[in-house]
Amino acid sequence: MNRLSWFNTVSLTLGFAFLYIPMVILIVYSFNESKLVTVWAGFSTKWYGELLGNDAFLSAAWVTVKVAVLSSTFATVLGTMGAYVLVRGGRFMGRTLFSGMIYAPLVMPEVITGLSLLLLFIGIGIERGVMTIVLAHTTFSMCYVSVVVSSRLVTFDRSLEEAALDLGCSPAEAFRLVTLPIIAPAVISGWLLAFTLSLDDLVIASFTSGPSATTLPIKIFSAVRLGVSPEINALSTIMIGIVTVGVISASLISKQALVRQKRDEQAAARAQ
């Protein structure tokens, strides 16, 4: 179907323009000299300097990164276990409930998840702060990790694991030496997904954080409610930059891994 009609060309051009122009404007105007965000007054990096001098933003950024690293790591461990149980667990009591609990948070409105977790934390009397945000983020992002990892596990050739067991590996060794390296790309993309979900989250963090912990999205949201500001433009540009570099390098890495895997498979086929 390689026939791009004029209609296809126009819709692709307009579509990608629609997706990218808002972000391009944001980036361009973050280098605007003027305090009036919508009036161009010459190139300047002063808002970046101002941002670096803003302790409130810096400490919020630090809290956000801490929460994201911790919650995505926990979520990856729990989510991989969850995926393993879903795909390999066989039958056990309450299996339907378990898979329901894995899939439900994916479609749950954030306001409900946030509200319910807050009520839980108050009910059992935990003081709200970094730890409660980590618990909340781990819970919803482990489900995303489970979905990503289980889609890899489904296509996984089980005979490789069985061969390792036959050759004298313990189940733990077979997992570490055979299964894990094969599902590693899915586990890594699960971690990355959990990490960005946590960096991004405003609603659940607002419900589950206390006065002692403010994350960057909470800070941005309260600043943005008052209107557009050049400092937020600068901050957004930095965040867009980090994500772009991350996504592009992740896709390059996975491309390389694919090439290497293909080469290995060909070598194995030749050896036979």
Next chain:
Amino acid sequence: MRRFLLIAIPYAWLTVLFLVPFAIVFKISLSDYAVSIPPYVPQFDWAEGIMAFIRELDFENFVFLTEDDLYWKAYLSSLKIAISATFLTLCVGYPIAYGMARAPEEWRPTLMMLVILPFWTSFLIRVYAWMGILSNEGYLNQVLLWTGIINEPLTILNTNTAVYIGIVYTYLPFMILPVYSALDRLDGSLIEAAEDLGCSRAKAFWLVTIPLSRPGIIAGCFLVFIPTLGEFVIPSLLGGSGTLMIGKVLWEEFFSNRDWPVASAVAVILLLILVIPIVLFQRNQQKQAEAEQ
């Protein structure tokens, strides 16, 4: 033993941090408002047992929701906004997905990455970007005034129009990806056959391409509709005081009015409304998975 732990750890985690909280929301939605901390009278006392709970059960908060027409209107207007926005997203997303599916093979990974990239960028930032564009002195009005298309700046920010634009913009990747994957699998020879048999190109598109991409359309629509219904960030940043959406009402009920029982009742009803599309969505996914095997 090892298998038991493997199952038990994630199971216990989700039970404590997902299932139990819902039970609590449900419980508090049935209790009374009180000026205290926490601001509700617990209705359920383990010591009294379940029988006493059932005897004293009252649906006062739910009755309250039906009496005050703010909530009615908020649910209805959320539904209306979510349905129309989903339709708009489909109208914008389908041509893009169609163009991607017909693009040369070597472009597709790049196009795919260009669609996914915004999805990884902060939701909040993407919504915020539109505030600068749509405001009265914003970039859009500047361009329109400069080209002489309009003489007076348009008021778009803080209206429902801005909310629609925001939803279409942020949820577009969720529509494009499933539609694209359905179109990508479509067998091109079917369209050629239709054309050989005398269909015009437009007719072949309407009679062959659209029906065969239906699973993708359905999946995309659910992926946009379900999160939009409870959306909070978009109506609160781009919408005005006249924009009623249930996510915003719940937030305000909780943070501004501090009426937790009513906020919980609002959440319970939102959940009940969402159960139908979620079940339908899962059916659709299952059917598709079976069809592929």
